[in-house]
Amino acid sequence: MLASNINVTVRLSAPMLLKLVGGFASVGLPGNMTLFHFGNCFALAYFPYFITYKCSGLSEYNAFWRCVQAGATYLFVQLCKMLFLATFFPTWEGGAGVYDFVGEFMKATVDLADLLGLHLVMSRNAGKGEYKIMVAAMGWATAELVMSRCIPLWVGARGIEFDWKYIQMSFDSNISLVHYIAMAAVVWMFTRYDLPKSFRLPVTVLLGLCVYKAFLMELFVHVFLLGSWTALLVKAVLTGSISLCSLFLFVTLVHSN
Structure with a gap:
């Protein structure tokens, strides 16, 4: 009788023991997985x-x-932009789902300050055009990466639950790097005194696309109801197109001189 009771007890406690072992083993899993995800x-x-x-x-x-x-110039320019937007463009209080086309367009126009900031950085550096472009673009893009994505990645990507938005944020930072390299190249070409007349129109169009790219993306997302991955793909294609056109004009201009 005692042996049967012990046998039943062992049979009943074995599954419970396995669950307990599995539970203790899974305690360390989220920490490892979140660290790996981060x-x-x-x-x-x-x-x-x-x-x-x-x-x-x-x-x-x-x-x-x-x-x-x-x-540091990027930080100063962004501070000036925030003060300007807070002063002249108060928060939109329209109805839900209503897109303020004019207001968002005017806010996007403030990004012209980025062009001035990049020109200021390049004008203060001596050297070849490629060197000026890369210094301005790397400093600008890295400052944006640190200020806008460092804390969200540190706080969010270390969470217990996996979320694709942090992977998307990382991809978006790479797109921003390409965007600022292309923008710096276009600004450098636009400010050259010996820019051929045939280059003025395409360079000006590229400048406009660089400034209003974020506005166009918001408009596409609102009109076509794009998902997060689709919007990221469209942004990558648009940035790649601008970059290829900028590269073609830059190489043509350098070799023509």
């Missing part, structure tokens, strides 16, 4: 910047502090 997001967001800095030759010119100065 590492993936961090590497996807930051490593392209490091690779671009190393492979572009900026490290050979000891351009690190010049990139830091460009980042």
Whole structure:
């Protein structure tokens, strides 16, 4: 009788023991997985910047502090933009689902200050055009990455629940790097005194696209009800098109001189 009771007890307690062991084993899993997820997001967001800095030759010119100065200029320009927007463009209080086309367009026009900031950074650096463009673009894009995505990745990507938006945020940071390189190249071409007349129209159009790209993306998302991945793909295609056109004009202009 005692043996049968012990046998029943063992049979009843074995599944419970397995559940307990599985529960204790899964306690360390979320921490490892969240650390792995954060590492993936961090590497996807930051490593392209490091690779671009190393492979572009900026490290050979000891351009690190010049990139830091460009980042400081970015912070000053963004502060001026925020003060201007808060003063002249109060918060939109329209109905739900109503898109303020005129207001958003005027707010996007404030991004012209980024063009002035990039021109200021490039005008203060001596050297070839490629060097000026890469210093301004790397400093500008890195400052935006640190200020707008560092804290969300650190706080959000380390959460217990997996969320694709942090992967999307990392991809978006790479798109921003390409965008600012193209924008700096277009600004450099636009401010050249020897720019051929045949280049003025396409360069001006590219400047307008660089300034109003965010506005166009918001408009596309609102009109066509794009999902997050679709919007990211459209943004990548638009940025890639602008970058290829900028690269073509830049190479043509450099070789023509």
